[in-house]
Amino acid sequence: MQEDYLTKIRSVYNQFTKAEKKVADYILENPKKVLFMSISDLAEACNVGDTSVFRFCKTMNVKGYQEFKMMLSLSMRQAAPDSTAEQGKSITLQDNIEDLVKKVLAENVSAIQETYSLINLKTVSAAVDAFYGDEGHEQVPADRTEGQLYHGCKYAAYHCIDTERG
Numbered sequence: 606m607q608e609d610y611l612t613k614i615r616s617v618y619n620q621f622t623k624a625e626k627k628v629a630d631y632i633l634e635n636p637k638k639v640l641f642m643s644i645s646d647l648a649e650a651c652n653v654g655d656t657s658v659f660r661f662c663k664t665m666n667v668k669g670y671q672e673f674k675m676m677l678s679l680s681m682r683q684a685a686p687d688s689t690a691e692q693g694k695s696i697t698l699q700d701n702i703e704d705l706v707k708k709v710l711a712e713n714v715s716a717i718q719e720t721y722s723l724i725n726l727k728t729v730s731a732a733v734d735a736f737y738g739d740e741g742h743e744q745v746p747a748d749r750t751e752g753q754l755y756h757g758c759k760y761a762a763y764h765c766i767d768t769e770r771g
Contacts, residue, residue: 615633621661632647
């Protein structure tokens with residue numbers, strides 16, 4: 606089982622430097638928000654330098670900021686209540702096929718929901734605009750099939766989903 610990083614932060618709080626305590630305070634107050642922040646964003650929010658955030662991560666015995674966010678995310682996910690009875694249960698040799706399918710489905714749905722929660726739609730929209738310009742997706746031929754290449758990128762589109770943009 607993954608260690609609860611919020612509890613670990615509290616337990617080693619007195620070992621932190623003044624700057625690291627600012628980082629710890631922010632993380633303890635905004636753990637979900639931190640998962641979506643870059644090291645520079647977190648440093649700015651805490652009024653410290655990027656190096657202080659990196660030292661905080663080293664004090665927490667992780668190799669860097671990305672590993673810290675991953676471990677924090679894993680500990681928060683395990684602490685979150687499951688939305689279904691099957692979710693979070695391990696597959697066992699005693700499971701019948703119906704239980705097995707339900708557990709796999711629940712885990713996949715959870716993974717998709719978690720991925721969706723990480724998507725910043727404004728950033729995706731800006732990337733699409735930067736790639737295609739003001740024309741949006743209108744350049745994508747409607748007769749292309751999934752997996753074909755267009756401008757060096759894979760896509761799965763059968764018609765333009767962005768033609769209503771005005």
